[in-house]
Amino acid sequence: MKLRRVMDGAVPAVQVAIAGGWVDVARALQGTQFATDAERALWCTDAIALLGAPAAVHRDMLERAARISPLTDDARVPVLPFAPRSFRDFMLYERHAIDAARGFVRTYMPRAWPLVRAWEATVGPPFPLLKPHALWSRQPIYYMGNHLAFAGDGDMSIPAYTQALDYELELGFVLSRDLMDASPAEAEAAIGGFVVVNDFSARDVQHAEMRSGFGPQKAKHFRNGLSAEIVSADEILPRWRDLTGFVRLNGELIAEPQTAGGRWSLGEAVAHVSRSERLFPGELFATGTLPGGSGIERGRLLEAGDEIEIGITGVGTLRNRIVAPARGS
Structure with missing residues (x-):
């Protein structure tokens, strides 16, 4: 099940993908016996609440939606599929961590770079200090x-x-139920x-902030990108380690990162x-960045x-045009 939100006047409307188009969830839930009026009203505007609805609701909604002619030219502009209640970004991929660290040394530690390069040429990669912390x-x-x-x-101002400024391709996932002291299976x-x-990352700022020992601040908090569509967990979770992403810069395909190789399962992480x-829906x-999914790794x-433009097959895409800072900012 793939969902998105559009603005219907001042009110968001959740839509479900059907046969190459979109159907308003309000129409697909009309007359269902699996929900109260209050539940239907919530699910028509809140994609996270809809994802947390019982499976019987999803089945009934999709069956009803399949009988409705989908909108293929909806003039309403998609907005974010949900407003995150918080954001935690893991670092599941050691290869990205090592390759990004190598890029930081090459770019910001020019006196150390020859040593790292010579070590790796002689002993083999990685140089020990490039590896993530033991934790x-x-x-x-x-x-x-x-x-x-x-x-x-849309436009992304530097x-x-x-x-x-750097990009980082990541697989995101959102809770639709609350949790506390969960097992990996429950998570x-x-x-x-x-x-x-x-x-998005400001790498020159990140370098200084991380050396402070206090973690990223202005390097990370200015902007994050989120795809317009959200795909239900039943479609992605069983194969989340087998997905292929892509990075296109100015129309040129420059990387096809994979989701394989994460240190922890998503259940273990959550x-x-x-x-x-206590964790909450939304x-x-x-x-964390898929290996090969950032510019610092590639030197660009x-x-x-x-x-x-970044994306993950079966999940979604995101396209941003990079704009110079506003004058006087």
Whole structure:
């Protein structure tokens, strides 16, 4: 099941994908015996609440939607599929961590770079200090991002304080049930849907902030990208380790990152977060950058005028045009 939201005047309307088009959930739920009027009203405007509805509701809605002619030219502009209640970004991929660290050394530590290069040429990669902190192998690690800074397709203005804007392709997933002290299986069962996340980063600022020992701040909190569509967990969760993504820069395919190789399962990651901590529907998580899914790994950061398009097959896409900072900002 794939959902999106459009604005119907001042009120969001949830739509479900059917046969190459979209059907308003309000029409698909009209007359159903599986919901009260209050539940229908909620599910028509709140995609997360709809994803958390009983399976019988989903089956009945999809059967009814299949009998309705889908909209293929809806003039209403899609908005974010939901407003995240929080955002936690894991680092599940060691290969990205190592390759990004190598990129940081190459770019920001020019005196150390020859040593790293010589070591790896002689002994073999990776240079020991490029590997993640030992805590990474003992528990899922993550940072708390700015859940209020998400936006979809469109212009992305470079923050005035950075000369090193980067993209990061990530698989996002959102809860549709509350949790606390969950087992991995319980945590997986609470995942409602999947999205594509672009965790934009100011790399020059990030380098200094991370060396402070206090984690990312202005390097991360200015903007995140979120795909316009959300796909239900039943379609993605069983195969989340087998997905292929893509990165296109100015129309050129430059990378096809894979979701394989994560250190922890999504259930293990969310269960860890839920230890003595209550989690709620609408809380958003991301896997961390897929290996090869960022510019710092490739030595090519974003510039004004670039168009960056990222996506994950079966989940969604996100396209942003990079714009110079506003004068005087």
